[in-house]
Amino acid sequence: MSNVLHCRQLTKSYFQGKAAIETKVLHSLDLTVKSGELLAIVGSSGCGKSTFLHIAGALDSPTEGEVWINDINIHKLTDKERAHFRNQHIGFIYQFHHLMMEFSAEENVAMPLLIKGTAPKIALKEAQEMLSQVGLSHRFEHRPGELSGGERQRVAIARALVTKPSLVLADEPTGNLDFDTAEQIYQLLRELNKTVNTSFVIVTHDLTLAAKMDRQLRLDHGQLKPMDNRTVETLVDKSAEPVVKPIEKSEKSYV
Ligand SMILES: Nc1ncnc2c1ncn2[C@@H]1O[C@H](COP(=O)(O)OP(=O)(O)O)[C@@H](O)[C@H]1O
Numbered sequence: 001m002s003n004v005l006h007c008r009q010l011t012k013s014y015f016q017g018k019a020a021i022e023t024k025v026l027h028s029l030d031l032t033v034k035s036g037e038l039l040a041i042v043g044s045s046g047c048g049k050s051t052f053l054h055i056a057g058a059l060d061s062p063t064e065g066e067v068w069i070n071d072i073n074i075h076k077l078t079d080k081e082r083a084h085f086r087n088q089h090i091g092f093i094y095q096f097h098h099l100m101m102e103f104s105a106e107e108n109v110a111m112p113l114l115i116k117g118t119a120p121k122i123a124l125k126e127a128q129e130m131l132s133q134v135g136l137s138h139r140f141e142h143r144p145g146e147l148s149g150g151e152r153q154r155v156a157i158a159r160a161l162v163t164k165p166s167l168v169l170a171d172e173p174t175g176n177l178d179f180d181t182a183e184q185i186y187q188l189l190r191e192l193n194k195t196v197n198t199s200f201v202i203v204t205h206d207l208t209l210a211a212k213m214d215r216q217l218r219l220d221h222g223q224l225k226p227m228d229n230r231t232v233e234t235l236v237d238k239s240a241e242p243v244v245k246p247i248e249k250s251e252k253s254y255v
């Protein structure tokens with residue numbers, strides 16, 4: 001199996017104030033994600049999860065180290081090449097949805113396809129299909145301001161998945177969702193993983209979701225460390241899980 005993501009000796013420091021006081025967030029972090037793998041990353045608030053994801057997704061640069069995606073060293077690309085690469089290969093689900101408020105749900109989701117050069121009619125159709133898959137078939141023309149927090153998050157998820165990228169990086173994707181909706185999103189990720197071999201790196205506080213991934217790592221003191229499976233299982237209260245339901249396409253509003 002080939003690798004979709006390879007991070008080598010990543011270090012990230014922020015420098016504050018006139019004295020340029022250093023905050024070292026990542027320290028020589030190494031990570032390899034195999035093609036088709038589902039990886040969960042957990043860690044306490046402020047430990048650097050978002051920082052790591054932004055660097056892995058080419059949204060920010062490391063102080064030192066390399067990020068390879070599909071055998072391309074992404075921080076060696078020019079800004080233009082990197083933007084193109086992101087559009088072709090990476091789906092990013094932000095911690096806060098970052099939707100364009102003046103555009104409808106279907107326009108927001110169609111945007112990555114339009115940037116890719118897909119014809120508008122086809123882009124809109126594919127956006128609608130993806131929105132239906134996240135249970136929003138009744139919200140195509142709503143703007144983000146007319147949606148609930150959970151619905152906005154689902155639009156953001158649909159936007160990240162619509163291009164069927166080889167790697168999806170997700171920052172707390174189920175943070176605003178109730179248990180049933182989070183379960184539906186998980187089913188969607190699994191399906192995409194099965195049908196187009198998409199790999200997922202998911203930062204989450206949701207231990208139920210983390211436990212369902214192929215592998216779990218903990219970000220601790222700037223490095224990714226293995227998490228013993230038994231630790232994950234003990235942390236998750238299995239009795240709280242409802243029966244797994246398929247993704248609904250009904251008119252029901254979830255959140
Ligand atoms: N742009 C920035 N400038 C300075 N410090 C930052 C910046 N972004 C994040 N940090 C600091 O880096 C640490 C990790 O932040 P973050 O990656 O957002 O953590 P997490 O996502 O795990 O909660 C925090 O201590 C935060 O204050």
Ligand SMILES: [Mg+2]
Binds near residue numbers: 049095171
């Ligand atoms: Mg964060």
